[in-house]
Amino acid sequence: MIELQRINKSYNTETTNLHVLKDLSLTIAAGEMVSLMGSSGSGKSTLLNILGILDSYDSGEYHLDGRLIRDMSEHTAALYRSKTIGFVFQSFNLIGFKTAAENVALPLYYQGVSFKKRHKMALDSLERFGLLDWAEHLPSQMSGGQNQRVAIARALVTKPRIILADEPTGALDSENSNDIIAVLNEINKEGITVVIVTHEEDIAEQTKRCVRIQDGKIISDSAVSK
Amino acid sequence: MIFFDKEQWHEVFVTLNKNRFRAILTACGIVWGVFMLIVMLGFGNGVERSIVQSMSGTVTNSIYIWGETTSIPYDGLSSGKPVTLTNDDVELIAANVHGIEHIAPRNQLSGYGSETWIRYKDRSRSYSVIGEFPQMQHIQPMKQVNGRFINELDIEESRKVVVIGRRVADELFVDIDDPTGLALEIDGIYFYVIGVLDSPEGTNHGDRQISSVFIPFTTFQRVFNYENRVGWLAITVDDTLSAETIESNIKRILKKRHRVNPIDNQAIGSFNAAEAFGELKDLFTGIHFLIWFVGGCTLLAGIIGVGNIMLITMKERTREIGIRKALGATPWSIVSHVLQESFVLTSIAGYIGLLLAIGTLELATVIFKHSTETQIIPQIDFGIAMLSLCVISLAGILAGVLPARASAQVNPVIALAAN
Numbered sequence: 240m241i242e243l244q245r246i247n248k249s250y251n252t253e254t255t256n257l258h259v260l261k262d263l264s265l266t267i268a269a270g271e272m273v274s275l276m277g278s279s280g281s282g283k284s285t286l287l288n289i290l291g292i293l294d295s296y297d298s299g300e301y302h303l304d305g306r307l308i309r310d311m312s313e314h315t316a317a318l319y320r321s322k323t324i325g326f327v328f329q330s331f332n333l334i335g336f337k338t339a340a341e342n343v344a345l346p347l348y349y350q351g352v353s354f355k356k357r358h359k360m361a362l363d364s365l366e367r368f369g370l371l372d373w374a375e376h377l378p379s380q381m382s383g384g385q386n387q388r389v390a391i392a393r394a395l396v397t398k399p400r401i402i403l404a405d406e407p408t409g410a411l412d413s414e415n416s417n418d419i420i421a422v423l424n425e426i427n428k429e430g431i432t433v434v435i436v437t438h439e440e441d442i443a444e445q446t447k448r449c450v451r452i453q454d455g456k457i458i459s460d461s462a463v464s465k
Numbered sequence: 466m467i468f469f470d471k472e473q474w475h476e477v478f479v480t481l482n483k484n485r486f487r488a489i490l491t492a493c494g495i496v497w498g499v500f501m502l503i504v505m506l507g508f509g510n511g512v513e514r515s516i517v518q519s520m521s522g523t524v525t526n527s528i529y530i531w532g533e534t535t536s537i538p539y540d541g542l543s544s545g546k547p548v549t550l551t552n553d554d555v556e557l558i559a560a561n562v563h564g565i566e567h568i569a570p571r572n573q574l575s576g577y578g579s580e581t582w583i584r585y586k587d588r589s590r591s592y593s594v595i596g597e598f599p600q601m602q603h604i605q606p607m608k609q610v611n612g613r614f615i616n617e618l619d620i621e622e623s624r625k626v627v628v629i630g631r632r633v634a635d636e637l638f639v640d641i642d643d644p645t646g647l648a649l650e651i652d653g654i655y656f657y658v659i660g661v662l663d664s665p666e667g668t669n670h671g672d673r674q675i676s677s678v679f680i681p682f683t684t685f686q687r688v689f690n691y692e693n694r695v696g697w698l699a700i701t702v703d704d705t706l707s708a709e710t711i712e713s714n715i716k717r718i719l720k721k722r723h724r725v726n727p728i729d730n731q732a733i734g735s736f737n738a739a740e741a742f743g744e745l746k747d748l749f750t751g752i753h754f755l756i757w758f759v760g761g762c763t764l765l766a767g768i769i770g771v772g773n774i775m776l777i778t779m780k781e782r783t784r785e786i787g788i789r790k791a792l793g794a795t796p797w798s799i800v801s802h803v804l805q806e807s808f809v810l811t812s813i814a815g816y817i818g819l820l821l822a823i824g825t826l827e828l829a830t831v832i833f834k835h836s837t838e839t840q841i842i843p844q845i846d847f848g849i850a851m852l853s854l855c856v857i858s859l860a861g862i863l864a865g866v867l868p869a870r871a872s873a874q875v876n877p878v879i880a881l882a883a884n
Contacts, residue, residue, distance in 0.1 A: 318793070320791065320792075320793050328881060337479075346792040349793040
């Protein structure tokens with residue numbers, strides 16, 4: 240599903256040359272549930288952005304679903320993201336002036352789904368996470384846990400093959416965190432590949448495979464023992 | 466093409482509606498700009514129309530010439546000598562000046578602008594009494610209501626007949642539909658009414674015309690002892706020579722004949738409608754330019770305001786745009802979304818401004834109609850209104866270009882990292 244070979248990425252400014260990812264290679268098969276562990280500055284978020292085609296890389300090869308992702312136009316990248324990837328963010332990243340249902344329907348809008356159909360699909364997706372009663376609420380009227388579940392509903396509404404979650408529990412208390420991880424596990428059982436970036440051990444323990452990154456390199460890659 | 470996509474329009478309207486306060490603030494500049502432009506154009510048109518209307522009693526290729534008094538001693542004569550035009554002058558001019566279409570000498574009893582008591586049975590009032598040639602019909606527009614105007618036979622036989630203005634007919638011949646064939650008394654002499662005429666325009670000029678009575682020029686000179694004196698000359702010119710040239714040619718001939726110094730500009734008075742009209746036209750051109758310039762600049766300021774506020778809100782909306790991009794928005798869908806927002810904002814604002822302006826002009830029309838002194842009726846040409854609306858809509862898209870570019874350059878990684 241995901242195949243990274245000797246990926247290098249550096250951020251160059253006038254004064255510094257920050258080599259973030261160093262010859263990083265990683266393979267994730269379809270249906271896996273992987274956590275990327277690392278302290279801040281380890282390069283894990285950059286890695287996730289590259290996986291999500293939000294960011295480019297300097298050298299190496301990235302194959303997504305068998306296709307080489309390199310030097311893509313923004314337009315093509317947008318289409319790939321739209322078709323295969325669902326994002327879940329630490330700060331939820333819901334659009335503040337849109338209701339839960341409208342937020343969930345937004346990725347479908349960019350796929351060209353008609354208003355009626357996408358509204359219905361959004362409601363279906365919300366229902367699955369027990370949020371049907373909150374469909375017409377704005378993000379500011381809901382709790383953090385609810386917001387994150389709306390965000391997951393949004394990520395899933397397009398039926399993506401991969402869910403990329405960047406610190407999905409970072410802004411939540413432990414009860415809500417466990418709830419969100421449970422939801423992600425459930426999604427994974429349906430065959431969707433889930434990649435979670437986190438720096439919390441107990442979150443990583445709830446995944447099946449843990450990849451530890453430090454200074455732009457993988458320092459360990461092991462199955463999580465239950 | 467996504468620009469014509471119904472879904473995108475829906476998305477644009479939803480976004481604007483959800484951010485109503487921001488949208489209204491942004492639109493204010495445009496509303497004001499359009500309002501100012503249209504109101505100014507409307508009033509400009511109103512003033513122009515009222516002036517043109519007050520001129521329309523006069524045919525615009527006409528020249529009026531009359532005698533005054535000399536200001537420079539000449540040829541053994543002292544200054545201050547009155548110049549009196551005569552029938553011979555008319556013949557001389559008709560024979561020697563090229564480019565004249567019609568020439569009609571006129572007299573008014575007791576002089577220009579004065580009135581004389583006129584009586585029918587036991588009613589009497591004062592009106593202007595004018596000695597007239599048939600040619601006057603071609604020099605001053607008039608509308609025959611009853612009977613006929615003065616003809617050549619009336620002139621030849623110096624008939625005691627009179628054509629009366631509509632107001633004279635209304636005021637003296639109360640309850641009489643058609644006063645032709647009846648006699649009225651002017652200065653102790655009886656005249657038969659042969660026609661009633663009206664002015665095609667409700668202007669000052671027309672007002673004077675309908676409060677006047679017209680008798681054959683020859684009759685006038687005979688019965689009121691004017692001998693061969695002429696009050697003033699009304700002339701229309703054809704387009705072979707300029708009105709100014711013809712005017713100065715006539716004056717040269719008259720000066721020579723009346724022994725007036727050629728450089729004496731006070732001895733012979735004149736009014737050249739063509740010249741006056743030309744000056745007015747220049748004035749209107751100037752006013753139009755000013756209105757379009759000031760109005761256009763106001764509008765431009767509004768458009769720049771829209772662009773500016775959109776640009777600022779784009780900075781605020783970086784996160785929103787980043788999210789949209791992460792969710793699969795293509796760069797063009799973001800750009801066209803911003804352009805459409807700006808287009809919708811400016812055209813709706815433009816439309817509101819237009820409606821407000823038309824409302825104001827209508828209100829002004831109602832107010833002005835009730836006051837009799839002014840005839841300014843502000844008006845806006847439908848075509849111009851539509852044209853300005855199109856220009857505004859186009860400008861709306863242009864105003865969105867910079868913000869759209871800014872939004873297209875949003876890097877989702879950075880936008881989403883901003884916490």
